[in-house]
Amino acid sequence: MTTSYLSTPAAHQRILSWFAEARRPFPWRDPRTNAWGVLVSEVMSQQTPMTRVEPLWRDWMERWPHPSDLGKEPTAEVVRAWGKLGYPRRALRLRECAQVVAAQYQDTVPRNVETLLSLPGVGSYTARAVACFAYGDNVPVVDTNVRRVVARVEHGKPDQGKPREKADLAEVAALLPEDSATGARFSAALMEFGALVCTARTPRCEECVLSDACAWLAAGKPVWDDDTHGRRPTPQKFTGTDRQVRGLLLDVVREQPGGVKKAVLDMVWPDAIQRERALQSLLADGLMECSAAGLYGLAGELS
DNA sequence: GACGCGTGGTC
């Protein structure tokens, strides 16, 4: 086990000072925002840039200020309100999550990490993010930003490599300041630092408060790691995939609350086999439905 | 553990 710089009070102080100055004032960081608001912001932010999330988050909070409000809403309304944030199944899971919170937890988002993990759409990252950011608990919050910062500063690697749930959690837990409130702030700061300074593409090492202690910078910012041959996670393709076709189909029915005939859907993609496969998957996911009259639309608005 | 899952901005 190598010595950890990020676990030292000096490192904590530097990151926290930087954060106090540079943190972006997102509305879910307002102390008046409750755990429900934090949870919604975290789910919306899964694989989606924060700047795109903010306007949608405001809409949702105004429209559905409590979990029970969202849980009562038809799925079609929820999917439509999701707009073009991407990965619309997240909207369905968030609605399911709201129903569970309303029914089993008195409309209050749980604080306990294990309980949070049992909720639909809430995984290892989101559960700890809610516990930390909403409730101030000093738990490790491990996202791609945090893993990248640790990989560079501590291990001298260019990027985070494949996630290793248990090891990553343990490593980040060992970095946290002992004081609970400080630890919670430090987790938020470390993420923000990865998002704004220690970025994936072009890190801003000139303005980095850790530059004199960074193993990656000291090693000359190598582009790959000699041991792992720099294997990155599988790059995501999009053009020509079912994912693209699903997006095109959903685009149509979002705009047509009354539903459309199949002939209208047939126009969005030339390959009939793939088009049909994408449509069936949307029906199976519960994002779309088909009425008795043969119309296709968002789930829950054709009956 | 690898894969599928949207969308738009950036260089």
Next chain:
DNA sequence: TGACCAAGCGT
């Protein structure tokens, strides 16, 4: 200009 990237989750 197309490849890369963005606070992951569920199967």
